[in-house]
Amino acid sequence: MQIxxxxxxxxxxxxxxxxxxxxxxxxxxxxLDANAGPDQRVNIGKTVTLDGTASKGxxxxxFTYLWTVVRKPLQSEAILVSSDQAxxxxxxxxxxxxxxxxxxTDETGVxxxxxxxxxxHNPTVLTHITxxxxxxxxxxxxxxxxxxxxxxxxxxxxxxIKPGVVIGFAEDAMLAVNxxxxxxxxxxxxxxxxxxxxxxxxxxxxxxxxxxxxxxxxMLNVDxxxxxxxxxxxxxxxALTLTQDARLDIQQTKISDxxxxxxxxxxxxxxxxxxxxxxxxxxxxxxxxxxNHAARMDRESxxxxxxxxxxxxxxxxxxxxxxxxxxTDFSDKTPYRFLSTVSINAGLKLNPGVIIEVAPDNYVDxxxxxxxxxxxxxxxxVFTGVDKTASSWTGIILYSRSNxxxxxxxxxxxxxxxxxxxxxxxxxxxxxxxSLLMEESEISNSGGYALTLVDEGATINSNFKTVNTxxxxxxxxxxxxx
Numbered sequence: 120m121q122i123x124x125x126x127x128x129x130x131x132x133x134x135x136x137x138x139x140x141x142x143x144x145x146x147x148x149x150x151l152d153a154n155a156g157p158d159q160r161v162n163i164g165k166t167v168t169l170d171g172t173a174s175k176g177x178x179x180x181x182f183t184y185l186w187t188v189v190r191k192p193l194q195s196e197a198i199l200v201s202s203d204q205a206x207x208x209x210x211x212x213x214x215x216x217x218x219x220x221x222x223x224t225d226e227t228g229v230x231x232x233x234x235x236x237x238x239x240h241n242p243t244v245l246t247h248i249t250x251x252x253x254x255x256x257x258x259x260x261x262x263x264x265x266x267x268x269x270x271x272x273x274x275x276x277x278x279x280i281k282p283g284v285v286i287g288f289a290e291d292a293m294l295a296v297n298x299x300x301x302x303x304x305x306x307x308x309x310x311x312x313x314x315x316x317x318x319x320x321x322x323x324x325x326x327x328x329x330x331x332x333x334x335x336x337x338m339l340n341v342d343x344x345x346x347x348x349x350x351x352x353x354x355x356x357x358a359l360t361l362t363q364d365a366r367l368d369i370q371q372t373k374i375s376d377x378x379x380x381x382x383x384x385x386x387x388x389x390x391x392x393x394x395x396x397x398x399x400x401x402x403x404x405x406x407x408x409x410x411n412h413a414a415r416m417d418r419e420s421x422x423x424x425x426x427x428x429x430x431x432x433x434x435x436x437x438x439x440x441x442x443x444x445x446x447t448d449f450s451d452k453t454p455y456r457f458l459s460t461v462s463i464n465a466g467l468k469l470n471p472g473v474i475i476e477v478a479p480d481n482y483v484d485x486x487x488x489x490x491x492x493x494x495x496x497x498x499x500x501v502f503t504g505v506d507k508t509a510s511s512w513t514g515i516i517l518y519s520r521s522n523x524x525x526x527x528x529x530x531x532x533x534x535x536x537x538x539x540x541x542x543x544x545x546x547x548x549x550x551x552x553x554s555l556l557m558e559e560s561e562i563s564n565s566g567g568y569a570l571t572l573v574d575e576g577a578t579i580n581s582n583f584k585t586v587n588t589x590x591x592x593x594x595x596x597x598x599x600x601x
Contacts, residue, residue, distance in 0.1 A: 151176050155186075155221040155234035163240050164257035164265070167209040171221050174205075174232075182225040189233070190218035212260040214240040242267045242287065248274045248300070256283030261310075267317065268292050271325075274300035277335070282310040287317040288324035291348050301333035306340030308371070316345040322378025322402070325349050326358045329365040334391070337368040347377035347402070355380065355407065361388035368392030375399040381426070384408040386436065390415040397421040404428040405453075409436035410461050414444040422453040430476060435459035438467060438488065448472030448498070456505060457481060463488045466523060471498035476505045482513035482539060489521035494528030496559075504533035509591070510566025514539045514546045517553035520578075526557040535565035535593070541600055543571050546592070551576030558586045565592040575601045 154173035161167055169186060176182045186202040192215030199219070200208045211217060217236040222229060242264045243257075257265045264287035274296045280286075282305065288294070294314070296302045306312035316323030326346035329336065346358035356379030361367055368391040374381040381398040384390060386409050394417045398405030405422040410433055423429035433455060438444070443466030446455065454474035464487040469475075471494040477483065483502070494500040504511035514534040517524060534546035541548075544567025549555060551574040558580065562569035569592050572579065579597075580586075589596040 151180075151182060151223055151225060151228055151230035153221050153223045153230040153232040155219065155232040158235040158237070160237045160239065161211070163211055163214050163238050163260075163263065165211075167211065167236050169199075169207050169209065169219060169221075169234060171205045171223070174221070174223050174230075176223070176225055177227070180225050180227065182223045185222045185224070187220050187222070188217060189220045190216065192216070192238075209236065210259065211236070211238040212258075213263075214238050244269055245272055245286070247272070248276055248278055251277045251279075253279045253281065254284050254286075255281050256310075258285070261285060261313070264315075264317070268294065271295065273297055274302060277301045278303070280304040280312050282307045282312065282340075285313040285315065287315055288346075289317055290323055291325050293325035293351070294327045296327070296329045296331045296336070298330050298332065300331050301335050302329070302331070302338070303335055304338045304341050308340055311340045311342050312338075313342045313344065314346070315342070319345065321345055321376040321400075322348045326351055326356070326360065326377070326379075328352070328360045328362065329367055330362050332364050332366050332389070334366060336366050337392075338372050339368075339370050341369075341372040343372065343374045343377075345376045347379035351383070353385065355383050357381065357383035357403075357407070358401070359383070361385060361390075363387035365389065366391055369396060370394045371396065373397040373399065374405070375401065377401040377403070379403050380407045381405040382407070384412045386434075388412075393417055393420070395419050398424070398426060400425040402427045404430055404432045404456070407432045407434065409434055410438040410463075411436065411440070413438075413446050413455060416447065416449075418447045418450055420449070421451055422449065423451045428456070430454050430456035432456045432458055433461060435461070437462040438465050440465040442466060443468055443491075445470060446473055448474070457483065460484060462486055463490060467491065469493075469500050471495045471500065471528070474501045474503065476503055477512040477534075478505050479511050480513060480536065483515045484518075485516065485524070486518045489519050489523040490517075490526070491523050492526045492529050496528060498528075500526075500529045502529070502531045502534070507533060509533060509564040510536035510544075510593070513537055514548060514565075516540055516548045516550065517555055518550050520552050520554045522554070522556075524553070524555045526555065526560050529557070529560040531560070531562045533564045535567040537566070540571070541573050543567065543573075543598065543600060544594075545569070545571040545598065547571070548573055549577035549579060550574070554578040556580050557583055561588040561590065562592065562596070563588075563590040565594070568592065568594045568598040569596040571598045571600055573600050
């Protein structure tokens, strides 16, 4: 009986122990909870810091982070920096939505969460500049404007524009650098300063006008696009206009898709530097200027790519000065085009290969200066008409008696369309005070004589008729009007 009792007690004890064990709570399962942080809305140009620090694992669990961009705007090249950290950085380069996924992983498993970053394009709007201002590049993508100009913008203080800055102008808006202002726009060959329209449309905005005589005015590695929508001054529309006494150094700059001229250098404006500029697809000519500006043009600038008139146009003006100036030829064979009569009252040297075109019914007047035009057999200097038809322009008058008046390897074509002097039609007229040495040259398609000596005081080399060539002129090679 005693043994039975002991057996019963043992069974009850074991049952109690087992019952006690079954009542203990089971260990908590190990869980991961990825948290990519709240959605964000930012303006383009700002960096975005994502935050996964609210993610959770088990108390003793450590996990790794991995962020990936699962959706972004078309053409965006934005990437995540430190994508294996809790707080990576995104630099959006296009407006739109960026969806980023966070994955956390440990030895027990994986969990994921996503965050949405919405990027807007709201550039700073520029207004009247009255204090020294520096514009920084705030948006990496060069296709997007950093700043907007919604109405005419006046600059009455120093304006410095850093590489990469893009300024978008509203329709017909313009930028005016006034007498108290200055502009320094220094881009880089791979990171230019850009002035353009809010809409990429030819002739959308009005352009830039400079009144300032400040010696710091400079444009280097600049693009001026889609300007020239309306007349700026003197019935001329242009992407860039320099007024009388305005000063600018412009180099390695492209002006394209203007509805008018590329640049209008008005009388009295000052070109302190000009090199390696490019003019494409402008409705008028690339450049409008006076005779005094022409010597500032450089050989390597490009003037003849799809403009309405691929010529450097020179208005009615006189070349003045005490010394000699040189007009270069251009690597793209762009001509100087005289829109009206041009007077030479200074020493003018023409390099081999120079082409001068003269508008119908106009002439070249060499008065107080001289013309020294010495070409080569391979690179002749050419005087011709805008219209390449017989006797389309009037001719050349020399009043100057200078031993620097020399024409060698020169072609004079299509002149003599009407009376040049003393009721005579001729390609060249020498007055009683004039002298000229002309050799190895050609005069052709004149509507009258090739050359006329107006009175006894005029002098030409005695072998003029034998060392030059004459073709298709209406009258004789030489006429002595005395």
